[in-house]
Amino acid sequence: MFSLPKELIKAFVVLKRSEFITCVKNSGYYKSSKNIDIALDKLNALNEEQQNILYSAYDETDGVIVLNLGEPVELFFTKCCGGGTSNSENILGYKVNYLRKVLCKKCSERCEEVKVDCNTLAELLNCRIKYKEQIREIIKDVSRDDTGRIRKLNILGKDITGEKIMELLKLPSNRIYFKEDSIVLKVIGEGLGLGICVEGAVNLANENKDFKDIIEYYYTGVEFVKIDEQKIVNSLEGRKIVIDAGHGGKDFGNINGDVKEKDINLFIALKLNELLTNKGADCTLTRYKDEDIPLSDRVKIINRKRPDIFISIHQNSFPQESVNGIEVYCFKDDSDAIELSSMILDSVSKNVELKNRGVRNGEYYLLRESKSTGVIVECMYITGNYDSQKLEEDSLEKIAEAIYEAVCEYFNVNK
Ligand SMILES: [Zn+2]
Ligand SMILES: [Zn+2]
Numbered sequence: 001m002f003s004l005p006k007e008l009i010k011a012f013v014v015l016k017r018s019e020f021i022t023c024v025k026n027s028g029y030y031k032s033s034k035n036i037d038i039a040l041d042k043l044n045a046l047n048e049e050q051q052n053i054l055y056s057a058y059d060e061t062d063g064v065i066v067l068n069l070g071e072p073v074e075l076f077f078t079k080c081c082g083g084g085t086s087n088s089e090n091i092l093g094y095k096v097n098y099l100r101k102v103l104c105k106k107c108s109e110r111c112e113e114v115k116v117d118c119n120t121l122a123e124l125l126n127c128r129i130k131y132k133e134q135i136r137e138i139i140k141d142v143s144r145d146d147t148g149r150i151r152k153l154n155i156l157g158k159d160i161t162g163e164k165i166m167e168l169l170k171l172p173s174n175r176i177y178f179k180e181d182s183i184v185l186k187v188i189g190e191g192l193g194l195g196i197c198v199e200g201a202v203n204l205a206n207e208n209k210d211f212k213d214i215i216e217y218y219y220t221g222v223e224f225v226k227i228d229e230q231k232i233v234n235s236l237e238g239r240k241i242v243i244d245a246g247h248g249g250k251d252f253g254n255i256n257g258d259v260k261e262k263d264i265n266l267f268i269a270l271k272l273n274e275l276l277t278n279k280g281a282d283c284t285l286t287r288y289k290d291e292d293i294p295l296s297d298r299v300k301i302i303n304r305k306r307p308d309i310f311i312s313i314h315q316n317s318f319p320q321e322s323v324n325g326i327e328v329y330c331f332k333d334d335s336d337a338i339e340l341s342s343m344i345l346d347s348v349s350k351n352v353e354l355k356n357r358g359v360r361n362g363e364y365y366l367l368r369e370s371k372s373t374g375v376i377v378e379c380m381y382i383t384g385n386y387d388s389q390k391l392e393e394d395s396l397e398k399i400a401e402a403i404y405e406a407v408c409e410y411f412n413v414n415k
Contacts, residue, residue, distance in 0.1 A: 015066060077194075078192055330375050
C-alpha cells in the first residue's frame with residue numbers, strides 16, 4: 001500500500017488543523033476542533049497502520065496552523081500535478097490567494113493514453129452523432145489554463161467543464177489532449193491540480209524537506225503561527241450567542257395561577273447568560289428586564305448581531321395537567337439547529353429529569369425571519385402536574401446549567 005512520508009503527513013495535519021480554525025480577527029483568538037480523526041477523513045490515502053504516525057504528527061506539529069493574509073488556509077491536494085498546479089479560479093471558479101500556479105519539478109510527467117469512441121461520448125452526453133464523425137469535428141472551443149488543464153470545451157454542441165469530462169470518462173486528470181487523427185486522449189497527472197502535489201511532496205520529503213518546506217512549496221504567501229489548542233478548546237471566546245427570554249411586560253406568556261411564563265423565561269435566560277459569559281462567549285439578550293419587546297425587534301437584534309446561535313427560552317402550557325416535558329423547535333432542515341436541539345434535549349431531560357418530547361419543526365416567526373441558526377426551547381409545561389414541581393429557583397438554575405452544557409458540547413468545548 002502507498003505509504004506517505006511523515007513530513008507530508010505533518011503538512012496535511014497542519015493544513016487540516018488550519019481548516020478547523022475560525023479566525024476571530026479583533027480578539028486574535030482561534031477556535032479549533034480536537035477531532036483529528038474527522039479532520040483527516042479526506043485523506044483516504046492513509047491506512048490504519050498509519051494512524052499512529054498520524055497522531056505523532058499531530059503532537060509534533062503542536063498547535064501550528066497556516067495563515068494567508070491573516071486567515072487560516074484550507075487543505076487542497078492532488079495526487080500528481082504532472083508538472084504544475086493550477087490557479088484556483090480555473091478549478092474552483094474563484095480566486096484563492098494562496099492557490100497560485102506553481103511549477104512542480106518534483107513529480108513525474110505521468111501520462112496516460114485513453115481511447116474513447118465517439119458513440120460512447122455521445123451516449124454519455126445524451127447527444128446524437130452523425131455517421132463517421134471525427135473527434136476533431138465534435139470537440140470545439142477548447143479553453144485551457146496555462147498549465148494546459150481544460151477549463152471548458154464544447155462537445156456535440158454542449159458546453160462542459162474539464163472537471164465534468166474527467167468525471168464522465170473517469171479520467172485521472174483534466175490535463176487532457178486530443179490526438180489529431182484518432183479518438184485518443186492523452187491525460188497527464190492525476191487529480192485536479194490544486195494545492196499540494198502528493199507525488200511531488202513525497203519526493204520533497206525524501207530530500208529531507210520538512211512539512212513547512214512542503215507547504216511553502218505549493219502554497220503561495222503563507223505564514224505559520226502557533227496556537228494554544230488547550231486554551232481554545234476550553235473557551236467560548238469569539239462565539240456570539242443571542243439569548244431570547246420569551247414574552248415580557250404586559251405579555252405574560254403562559255400562566256398557571258401566580259406563575260407567569262415571562263418571569264421564568266427571564267430567570268433562565270439571565271442565568272444562562274451568566275454561565276456563557278463566564279466561559280468567554282459574547283452574549284446578547286433580547287431583554288434584560290421585565291419589558292415587552294415585539295417579535296420583530298427580537299429578530300432585528302438577532303440579524304444585526306449575526307450570532308453563531310440564538311436560543312429562545314419559553315415554557316409551555318396545556319389544558320390537561322398530565323402533559324409534561326421539554327420540547328425544542330427548530331426551522332425546517334437546519335441541521336445545525338437540529339444538532340443543538342438534540343443536545344439541549346438530552347442534557348435537560350437527564351439533568352433536570354424532564355420528559356424528552358423531542359425535536360420539532362417550528363414554523364415560527366422568530367425562526368423563520370432570523371438569519372442565524374437558532375432554537376426555541378419550551379423547557380417545560382408549567383401546567384403539568386409533574387413539571388410544575390420544578391418551578392423553584394433551584395430547578396430553574398439547573399435547566400440553565402443543562403442548556404449551558406449542551407451549548408459547550410455543540411461548540412466542542414469542555415464545560
Ligand atoms: Zn507535481
Ligand atoms: Zn412562550
